[in-house]
Amino acid sequence: MSQDLLYERLADRMRRQIQRGVLRAGERLPSLRRLGRDQRISLATAVEAYQQLEREGLIEARPRSGYYVRSAPMQAPRSPRARHLSRAPMPVRNPALLGVLDVQSRRDLVPLHAATPAAALLPSAALAASITRVMRRDPGTALGYTVPQGLPELRERIAQRYGQCGVEIDPDEIVITAGAMEAISLTLRTVTRPGDIVILETPTYHGLLQAVAAQGLRVLEVPNRPGLGIDAAQVGELLERHAVRAALLVPNFNNPLGSLTSDADKRALVAACAAHGTVVIEDDLYGELAYSGERPSPLRRYDDGEHVVTCGSYSKMLAPGLRVGWMIGGRRTTELLRTKSFSTVATATLPQMALIEHFARHDVERGLRRLRRALADNAQAYRQALLDHWPDGTCVAEPAGGMTLWIELPDDIDGQALFEAALERGIGTLPGHLFSNRGDYSHHMRLSCGQPWDRKIETALRTVGELAKGLQG
Numbered sequence: 001m002s003q004d005l006l007y008e009r010l011a012d013r014m015r016r017q018i019q020r021g022v023l024r025a026g027e028r029l030p031s032l033r034r035l036g037r038d039q040r041i042s043l044a045t046a047v048e049a050y051q052q053l054e055r056e057g058l059i060e061a062r063p064r065s066g067y068y069v070r071s072a073p074m075q076a077p078r079s080p081r082a083r084h085l086s087r088a089p090m091p092v093r094n095p096a097l098l099g100v101l102d103v104q105s106r107r108d109l110v111p112l113h114a115a116t117p118a119a120a121l122l123p124s125a126a127l128a129a130s131i132t133r134v135m136r137r138d139p140g141t142a143l144g145y146t147v148p149q150g151l152p153e154l155r156e157r158i159a160q161r162y163g164q165c166g167v168e169i170d171p172d173e174i175v176i177t178a179g180a181m182e183a184i185s186l187t188l189r190t191v192t193r194p195g196d197i198v199i200l201e202t203p204t205y206h207g208l209l210q211a212v213a214a215q216g217l218r219v220l221e222v223p224n225r226p227g228l229g230i231d232a233a234q235v236g237e238l239l240e241r242h243a244v245r246a247a248l249l250v251p252n253f254n255n256p257l258g259s260l261t262s263d264a265d266k267r268a269l270v271a272a273c274a275a276h277g278t279v280v281i282e283d284d285l286y287g288e289l290a291y292s293g294e295r296p297s298p299l300r301r302y303d304d305g306e307h308v309v310t311c312g313s314y315s316k317m318l319a320p321g322l323r324v325g326w327m328i329g330g331r332r333t334t335e336l337l338r339t340k341s342f343s344t345v346a347t348a349t350l351p352q353m354a355l356i357e358h359f360a361r362h363d364v365e366r367g368l369r370r371l372r373r374a375l376a377d378n379a380q381a382y383r384q385a386l387l388d389h390w391p392d393g394t395c396v397a398e399p400a401g402g403m404t405l406w407i408e409l410p411d412d413i414d415g416q417a418l419f420e421a422a423l424e425r426g427i428g429t430l431p432g433h434l435f436s437n438r439g440d441y442s443h444h445m446r447l448s449c450g451q452p453w454d455r456k457i458e459t460a461l462r463t464v465g466e467l468a469k470g471l472q473g
Ligand SMILES: Cc1ncc(COP(=O)(O)O)c(C=O)c1O
Pocket: 115, 178, 179, 180, 181, 182, 205, 207, 250, 255, 283, 285, 312, 313, 314, 315, 320, 324, 325
């Protein structure tokens, strides 16, 4: 039999097995070598069969892990409609934002609301050992004030990491902060004045809306398209019509969509902002958490430090509680450093020293690979559960990285009502209207998929699905 026929027959058989559920979503497929051996075919034929199924969207390759059956193709959420491209800048007017604190303060919920990886996915024991070592070795330094800019060894480490993805950063343009959120707030405070106009995505992380509200800014919203990210042409349109001081954007795995903005859009976006004298504040918190392929470029790749300030942190890859983040200021570094030191003097010393110790002793890249794989698996398993247990017509965006799932419910289900019903059952979720300036997305929800798939999560997802069905009609 010709090689062509062989691979087609194999692909046919596997396609039918996937369609009939014999091979289940998320299941790992035999390695190419094993497939070749079992089926008595050449490696090239096995590769061709898998490539065919990949093209059809039935299976996916995960780097250094193997081939997996994809979740049943679900409908992507309808793209936000054109009305979401703002006509006029508006102050943040979403009263629901004030309620987020109540949910964040609860420790008794199944945490589908918190965009954080489960402790089991993070190197908690190794970090604890690093903290102990630092305290034994040099308690005086660890418990004292440190320099406002942050420890040089840590800044060098951050610069090196960007260097590995082709972006040259000088450690002297980095300022260490208490997480990305402080970096973003300080940058807004440095580059804007109350009443200025800023561009945000819609939907976007509610914390960014809160930071913008705290600074008394007015917002223009640009749609983030499910699966596609930010459209530079639409940003350009807003820049033409309004005097925009800053654009606060999450191009790599936006929270809540998990979408990735293309390199072409990133480049065009930076160029458009540069041409209009608009400062780009890049929130690159999820850049290291791609489910497949390379770490995507930060916007700073397309700038020389003149127009872009990049903010990031170790919250999602190592430990949110250490509260260590950074801003990369380019030509604004001195101003940013001044704002930082006038605000909190310096970031806590002990977590910075513990991280330096951790990096000297551990292979962080290995831990990251494990985390990315786990998050990709979680996202797939959660999506499948939504497909199985939530009302017909529920749409879920397919994230390319990060740890959030954006859900569009059928029109007769109110996101806030579902959020409240779930809360009564001890399950944390977030209603969609927290993710826009004007409280749009009243039929949406955001879930975190940071918790490993287990019985508790499965039960929680099934329960919320049943509650959603109960709210219909
Ligand atoms: C997009 C985005 N930016 C910033 C933050 C806050 O990060 P950090 O813990 O580093 O302050 C979050 C947290 O969920 C987020 O999703």
